Amino acid sequence: MDFYLGETFILTFGVPEVSDVIAMADHSSDAGDSSNDGDISSVMGFSGFGKKARTFDLEAMFEQTRRTAIERSQRALEERQKQEIEESSVSRPVSHTEKPSTSMSRKQEADSSSSSDSDSDVIGPPLPPQKEEDEDDDEDVVGPPLPPGYKRSTADSDDDDDDDDDDDDNPVKKIPDTHEITLQHGTKTVSALALDPSGARLVTGSFDYDVKFWDFAGMDGALHAFRSLQPCECHQIRALQYSVTGDVILVVAGNSQAKVLDRDGFQVLECVKGDQYIVDMANTKGHTAMLNDGCWHPKIKEEFLTCSNDGTVRTWDLTSEKKHKSVFKPRSLQGKKVTPTCCTYSRDGKLIAAGCQDGTIQIWDRNLSVHTKFHCRQAHAPGSDTSCLAFSYDGVTLASRGGDDTLKTWDIRSFRKPLNVVSGLTSFFPMTDCCFSPDDKLLVTGTSVRKDEGNGKLLFFERQSLQKVYEIEVADTSVVRCLWHPKLNQIMVGTGNGLAKVYYDPVKSQRGAMLCVVKSKRKEKHAETLTQDYIITPHALPMFREARQRSTRKQLEKDRLDPLKSHKPEPPVSGPGRGGRVAAHGGTLSSFIVKNIALDKTDDSNPREAILRHAKEAAENPYWVAPAYKKTQPEPLFAEEEDEEEEGDKDQPEWKKRKI
Incomplete structure (x- = not known):
């Protein structure tokens, strides 16, 4: 096929390629001859390649944008001045006819110029006129567009934004402390607290070796625990924690075996106990000394962590109880063994941190147990037990x-010196802890007091500067444990006198303690006691023995069978009405007689006696039968019973006579 373009021949075979067509189009555009378009249209079968591509002058567009921004700012300034003048001259009316007219003219000019520019430069269909006007008004408004016919109230939106900003800027308003309940665990220090992830159950441990289970949904106003046990016999409870899924609980006590x-x-x-005669603790299967702390992995539900006085931090797997999973050995600057007093995982579970007795904080990578990844030698005073380590929710602050x-915050990325320090926070217990608020803006800890020397307080510090922003006076004893549950938005506190307090706000909190405070107390059941003192004399004669006294429980069971004492309700009426009760049977006379008289079996008396009961009255006052036969009826003669018996005895032989 031959194409003739100007004075140039192009020989092609078959269907022309796209590149060839584009080349021909470029060649024809350079020639600028109108006849070429006609030749192409006659050869290719279409009129042309469409409209000419639009070119954009960027400098002109930038200049136009700058000019429009200046006009808008001037317009906003004029409106602001207008409002100020109106507010200042409330008593004296002022004419504003000239300035709005000028602003309107400027607006019309801007609209005309923008419309002309949009016709020349903007690609796409033009915007509706109402939309263009609304764009200028709603330019700075944040939020979804309103439906047509509605206007946005700037004052209300500004007030709402201010309120939201105040709530966001002031985290103290989010502290739920308007209401509280008190759970009586015992008389000794509540040394451990744990809430399951859903917030349905609370577990408390104490120095009295007891672990008590509290169910918020099952408790009533009496606030009693539904279960109490001693999992580690005579060892104080050091730490309790629910797993990630909430199905199991880690119990760390004063012995060497966690449960x-x-x-x-x-x-x-x-957990298995290690061999205490082996020097290298990495070669033993478990801990050999008292445990100090423990926690679950935040991501893996089968793994947990413990630290002990044997100088090791060990990880365990729930599926294998015969040996630990890995061992981390804290070391001092001289390479000597150091006792870890607390341990924890980072929020992502990749780091393991331990606070040691020499005042150091050592952090390892979970998969590398030999060398520490972060190490601060002088975190706290040497010889003081670091009681708690807590990572923030973002995982950056420790x-x-x-x-x-003291209470200190650290940045993991620069672990040489603390970010902020608060001193003067008295602590008498080796498990006094701290925690972050759910919004990660506050840091909470408790203080200890001696007996009759004041009240223990729960202190709230701002996370960035550690400025004290709020405090709660809990009781006239030390505050040992504190826990702020993110889902319930409730604060649990363990004290030194055996109390566990729960702080909540009906507006800001949900479920938890709010489920049990609305329930009334159940009636107390009488204890199973004897009615009177009973003296057991097994060797006494029967005539001198006392009857065995029954307990109140058996007496209650016996009274239960008595329908009167147990107030048994009457059964439903199956027959005709009795005693004022009406049944649903037929109302005819025959049915009444059959049901009420013929089938009435309540009278169990002898029928002969029932007939003879009227014999005397019938003999004295005959009315029906006797008067009719009085003249013709002969006098009845009855044989005497004694004579018959005697005659019978005479006729009978001697050996058949009765023996009296």
């Missing part, structure tokens, strides 16, 4: 509660 219980308190796992009465 795992299910939700009902039954044992699932007991808070440490030291035995030197």
Whole structure:
């Protein structure tokens, strides 16, 4: 096929390629001859390649945009001045006819110029006129567009934004402390607290060796625990924590073997005890000394962590109870063994942190147990027990509660010196802890007091500067444990006198303690006691023995069978009405007689006696039969019973006579 373009021949075979067509189009555009378009249209079968591509002058567009922005700012300034003048001259009316007219003219000019520019430069269909006007008004408004016919109230939106900003800027308003309930665990220090992830159950542990289970949904106003047990016999409870899924509980006590219980308190796992005669603790299967702390992995539900006085931090697997999973050995600057007093995982579970007795904080990578990844030698005073380490929710900040009465925050990325320090926070217990608020803006810890020397307080610090922003006076004793549950938005506190307090706000909190405070107390059941003192004399003669006294429980069971004492309700009426009760049977006379008289079996008397009961009255006052036959009836003669018996005895032989 031959194409003739100007004075150039192009020989092609078959269907022309796209590149060839584009080349021909470029060649024809350079020639600028109108006849070429006609030749192409006659050869290719279409009129042309469409409209000419639009070119954009960027400098002109930038200049136009700058000019429009200046006009808008001037317009806003004029409107602001107009409002100020109106507010200042409320008593004196002022004419504003000239300025709005000028602003309107400017607006019309801007609209005309923008419309002309949009016709020349903007690609696409033009915007509706109402939309263009609304764009200028709603330019700075944040939020979804309103439907047509509605106007946005700037004053209300500004007020709402201010309120939201105040709530966001002031995290103190989010503290739920308007209401509280008190759970009586015992008389000794509540040394451990744990809430399951859903917030349905609370577990408390104490120095009295008891672990008590509290169910918010099942408790009434009496606030009693539904189960109490001693999982580790005579060892103080050091730490309790629910797993990520909430189905098992880690129990760390004063012995060397941690235990795992299910939700009902039954044992699932007991860690193995190591060989205390082996020097290298990495070669033993478990801990050989008292445990100090423990926690679950935040991501893996089968893994947990413990630290002990044997100088090791060990990880365990719930599926294998015969040996630990890995061992981390804290070391001092001289390479000597150091006792870890607290341990925890980072929020992502990749780091393991331990606070040691020499005041150091050592952090390892979970998969590398030999060398520390972060190490601070002088985090707290040497010889003081670091009681708690807590990571923030964003995983960047680490808070440490030291035995030197301080609270410090650290940045993991620069771990050489603390970000902020608060001193003077008295701590008498080796498990005084700290925690972050759910919004990650506050840091909470408790203080200890001596007896009759004041009240223990729950202190709230701003996370960035550690400025004290709020405090709660809990009781006239030390505040040992504190826990702020993110889902319930409730604060649990364990005190030194055996109380566990729950702080909540009916507006800001949900479920938890709010479920049980609305329930009335159940009636107390009488204890099973004897009615009177009973003296057991097994060797006494029967005539001198006392009858065995029944307990109140058996007496109650016996009274239960008595329909009068147990107030048994009357059964439904199956027959005709009795005693004023009406049945649903037929109302005819025959049915009444059959049901009420013929089938009435309540009279169990002898029928002969029932007839003879009227014999005397019939003999004295005859009325029906006797008067009619009085003249013709002969006098009845009755044989005497004694004579018959005697005659019978005479006729009978001697051996058949009765023996009297």
